[in-house]
Amino acid sequence: MVEAVFQILRAGKSLELIMSSYELLNEIEKRFPRIYVSESSGNGSPELVVIEEAWLPFMVSLDVMSSEKETNRRKLRGLFDPNGFHELITGLAEMAYKTNSQRLDTKVCVFIPLSLTLQPASKTTLLQFLGNMLLFQYLVNVLEGDFLARISMYKESMNWNFLRECLINMLLASKRVNYRVLMKECLHTICGLYQDYAGIRNEPDSSDEHSSENHNTDVAIALLEVQRTTCMAMQKLIIMIMEIDMSKQQANMLGLTTRSDGLRIPLIEIILDELTYYRKILPRFLQIFNDPKWKLEIIVQYLLKYTAKPVRTRRSNGPSEDSTFLGVLKSFSDSSSAYMSLTSQQQLPGMPGCNEAVIDSLSLVEISKNVAAAFNSLREADKKIQISSLGKEALFTATMIISTS
Structure with missing residues (x-):
């Protein structure tokens, strides 16, 4: 039954x-x-319950492929393997990125592929775009249900x-998927869809007299929310x-991983690289x-x-705060260091995560x-x-906290 409903969503x-x-x-x-996570009937401790017979929209078995006949049969059923998800x-x-702002027939503003801008976009094309976005959302919901139960058990045990x-x-461990390319596309997709959504949102609503004449109005309105x-x-x-990257790093430090887990570039590093080389997507990313x-x-x-990275000497054996939130604030708090930060374009080697203990020890007033x-x-x-409005709010909030402390 679930598979039948899934086919309706796709077609x-x-x-x-x-x-x-x-x-x-x-x-x-x-x-x-x-x-899901359930309490064990024996000692009352939580245990992971997996319904093996339940239907799943994914066909993931790492890179161990079944017979060609079985593989083709699953593809006909519309199941997603790692390559299909990519x-x-x-x-x-x-x-998201081959789109252009254009009004369809009348006043309803939607975004359609550049290849279709020579002619009004068909309702079928827009429905396919909308359907693919909803399909992606459903697949993410399935992944989330699996992830939340497993991360909960991992933190417990x-x-x-x-x-x-x-x-x-x-999915990410499959050799048939270019992980770095996939992650870059995820980043550009979220920025591109947000740009389109913001553009539609800022357009004035079409008048009632024109809305009834446009056969694409219902789809355009749905696109607004679905994007x-x-x-x-x-x-x-x-x-x-x-x-998962953070948990894997933790498990690796504890000696819980093996060679079979492979090596994968942390996603945050890929994001930082993209935000560095494509500066124009930085504001959109921070907004969404x-x-x-x-x-x-x-x-x-x-x-x-x-x-600017401070010069480290042989005597500097104490813990470094350079890569923490506190370290960034201290760097920009010093006038000479702030000037170096504005002019420096060097990429610093090594970017470990924030030290939460240092952040917790820093009071709100400090x-x-x-x-x-x-x-x-x-x-x-x-x-x-030029200080942005968000920056002014942060400065005003900081000043109020200091004055009332």
Whole structure:
């Protein structure tokens, strides 16, 4: 039954069929999870329950392929292997960046492929775009259900096997997927879809007298919301991968990983490289990416690329704060260091994660003082510097905390 509904989502020819099948699939995921954490009947400790018979939209067995007949049969059923999942994201990336702002027939603003801008986009094309975005969201929901149960058990038991067998980890571990390219496409897709969504959102609504004349109005309105939720789904996927990277690094330090786990570049490093080489996507990424923990981590690591690294001597054997949030604040709080940070374009080797113990030990008042000092130093280094509205809010908040302490 679930497979039949899944086929309707993939091949639906109307907005009603696509939306209804998508909602039904997600409702089934909630009511009948294929994996969940349950208390053991024996000692009451949590245990991972996996319903092996449950239908799954993914065909992941690392790189061990079944017979050609079985493989073709599964493809006909529309199951996603690692390569198929990559192709779906590639398609979304192409639709996001080969788009152009254009009004269809009347006043409804949507974004369509450049190849279609010579003629009004057909409703079928827009439905396919919408269907692919909803399909991606459903697949991410499936991955999330599997990931949350397994990460919970991993944190409870520190058994790396729970995450080793995670669906996302198996997808990314496939040799048939170019991991770095896939992650870059994820980043550009979220930025491209957000740009399109923001462009549609800022356009004035079409008048009622024209809306009834446009046969694409219903699809255009649906696209507006679906592009937003697709951005959120892409962010969810990115966060899950970064959480796995962090857990794998922890497991590796504890000696829990093996050669079979392979080596993979942490996603945060790929993101930093892309934000560095494609500066124009940086504002969009920071606008749409709203997870506090990982957003702070990415911003701090990005700033470290342009912060002058202090000279280390043989006597400097103490713990370094250069790569922490505190270290960044201290660097920008010093006027000479702030000037070097503005002019330095060097890439610093090694970007370890923030030291949470150092952050916790820093009081709110001390953070506020460092923020205020950093802004003052930046203004001294560059008299013409423009402070964004968000920066002004941060400075105002820091000043209020200092004055009331």
